[in-house]
Amino acid sequence: MCLGIPGQITAITDPTRMMAMAEVSGVRREVNVAPIVTGALEDVIGKWALIHVGFAMAEIDEDEAEKTLEALRHLGEAQEELEAMAAGAAALEV
Amino acid sequence: MKYADEFRDPIAARAALDAIARVCDQIGATAENPVRIMEICGGHTHAIFRYGLDKLTHPGIEFIHGPGCPVCVLPMSRVDECVQLAEQPNVIFTTFGDAMRVPGTRKSLLQAKADGADIRMVYSPLDALELARRNPDKEVIFFGLGFETTTPSTALSIQQASREDLTNFTVFCNHITVPPPIKALLDDPFMKLDGFVGPGHVSMVIGTHPYDFIADDYGKPIVVAGFEPLDLLQSVLMVLEQIRDGKAVVQNQYARVVPEHGNPVSIAAINVVYEQRPSFEWRGLGEIDHSGLRIREQYKAFDAEEKFGIGYATGTRSVQEPEGCECGAVMTGRMKPTQCPMFGKGCTPEMPLGALMVSSEGACAAYYQYGGARAVEPAE
Numbered sequence: 001m002c003l004g005i006p007g008q009i010t011a012i013t014d015p016t017r018m019m020a021m022a023e024v025s026g027v028r029r030e031v032n033v034a035p036i037v038t039g040a041l042e043d044v045i046g047k048w049a050l051i052h053v054g055f056a057m058a059e060i061d062e063d064e065a066e067k068t069l070e071a072l073r074h075l076g077e078a079q080e081e082l083e084a085m086a087a088g089a090a091a092l093e094v
Numbered sequence: 095m096k097y098a099d100e101f102r103d104p105i106a107a108r109a110a111l112d113a114i115a116r117v118c119d120q121i122g123a124t125a126e127n128p129v130r131i132m133e134i135c136g137g138h139t140h141a142i143f144r145y146g147l148d149k150l151t152h153p154g155i156e157f158i159h160g161p162g163c164p165v166c167v168l169p170m171s172r173v174d175e176c177v178q179l180a181e182q183p184n185v186i187f188t189t190f191g192d193a194m195r196v197p198g199t200r201k202s203l204l205q206a207k208a209d210g211a212d213i214r215m216v217y218s219p220l221d222a223l224e225l226a227r228r229n230p231d232k233e234v235i236f237f238g239l240g241f242e243t244t245t246p247s248t249a250l251s252i253q254q255a256s257r258e259d260l261t262n263f264t265v266f267c268n269h270i271t272v273p274p275p276i277k278a279l280l281d282d283p284f285m286k287l288d289g290f291v292g293p294g295h296v297s298m299v300i301g302t303h304p305y306d307f308i309a310d311d312y313g314k315p316i317v318v319a320g321f322e323p324l325d326l327l328q329s330v331l332m333v334l335e336q337i338r339d340g341k342a343v344v345q346n347q348y349a350r351v352v353p354e355h356g357n358p359v360s361i362a363a364i365n366v367v368y369e370q371r372p373s374f375e376w377r378g379l380g381e382i383d384h385s386g387l388r389i390r391e392q393y394k395a396f397d398a399e400e401k402f403g404i405g406y407a408t409g410t411r412s413v414q415e416p417e418g419c420e421c422g423a424v425m426t427g428r429m430k431p432t433q434c435p436m437f438g439k440g441c442t443p444e445m446p447l448g449a450l451m452v453s454s455e456g457a458c459a460a461y462y463q464y465g466g467a468r469a470v471e472p473a474e
């Protein structure tokens with residue numbers, strides 16, 4: 001929850017709510033991109049960001065994204081984040 | 095070298111370990127008279143144990159594990175209030191999974207769920223918002239937990255709920271801030287700390303200036319660090335070099351993610367939605383002035399404490415710890431986890447008694463998972 005996970009923004013899904021689709025280790029998840037928007041909303045498409053509890057909190061470069069993911073895998077935190085995302089999706093359906 | 099395959103760049107790690115050993119010798123740090131460095135963030139605690147950095151570094155360094163694990167410092171009374179909120183009729187109580195197993199006086203959220211309360215593990219407050227939209231006839235409460243890293247997410251979610259005029263979404267706010275407990279620890283006459291490794295992702299939000307007081311007022315070095323093992327080694331080295339050179343400044347080892355002034359959007363959202371509480375209770379540390387946040391008047395409709403009349407809204411509170419638990423002593427560095435009589439007996443990750451055993455970022459859980467079991471060559 002505190003370490004977050006890197007993801008790549010692939011598309012804007014809801015401009016009024018600042019929501020975008022992110023791809024996180026092969027998992028797609030809608031995230032809020034407000035913290036990393038500095039100009040036009042569309043500019044975030046293609047960018048990498050550290051994603052914390054559903055919010056893109058900091059823009060990072062691709063190399064940093066890769067290294068961070070590797071570190072998270074070693075700590076077992078990458079799996080935990082992905083499981084939390086799946087649990088979140090499941091919670092909506094109950 | 096056993097650790098070689100663990101590090102992405104073993105040569106750089108070796109060089110950093112050697113440099114750390116050199117500076118330790120220069121300042122005369124020994125196992126008997128160590129330099130005491132606190133890593134504030136629980137993510138760092140986890141990484142230090144995962145990579146055995148406490149054993150690989152020069153014996154003249156003692157790592158003191160700081161209070162930066164939100165689950166670990168969550169007081170029992172707040173867990174009890176979560177259970178109380180969740181057990182009301184017509185409520186969907188949503189929480190990060192990390193908080194499910196934290197023991198309360200009566201039960202944990204996990205036990206409350208087993209007993210029939212509608213408690214759902216979510217990944218994000220956005221999931222809780224969506225649940226509120228889909229269940230207009232239910233009260234959806236989100237358990238807002240965490241330091242400055244997660245605080246913007248609940249602030250932005252509350253603002254979104256406000257824009258949508260959602261009337262069935264509230265946040266039970268337990269957000270806390272990093273600087274006040276550090277100040278409390280520095281003011282503690284029994285606490286001897288020589289320097290700090292500062293949290294990376296909290297600083298990504300708030301920047302590095304909130305730590306200026308550590309250097310300016312208390313004369314201690316602090317280096318904001320990433321959580322890769324090499325980041326940590328470099329940061330420890332930077333702290334040691336400051337000590338050797340008689341300096342005390344705030345340095346940023348993690349500048350590739352942490353801007354000096356933080357994230358303006360997140361800071362603005364925090365300031366608009368939240369204000370400081372006069373004080374807030376920390377497990378093991380007691381009440382600390384101005385260390386917690388509450389929802390401002392303007393967003394009162396989204397404050398679960400106000401709406402359901404619990405928590406600080408109800409007045410006096412008692413500080414309790416489970417019997418036999420030494421979490422407070424461990425949290426303040428007075429005791430190592432293994433010195434707690436409950437460690438590994440009455441308290442294990444499967445059946446935690448104290449909160450430090452619940453999260454992988456807690457010192458006790460990290461000791462239990464990686465501690466004695468790890469065969470690592472000591473640094474020569």
Ligand code: SF4
Pocket residue numbers: 418419420421422424431434435436437438441447448449450451458
């Ligand atoms: S072993 Fe358990 S009870 Fe003892 S300090 Fe650690 S978490 Fe607390």
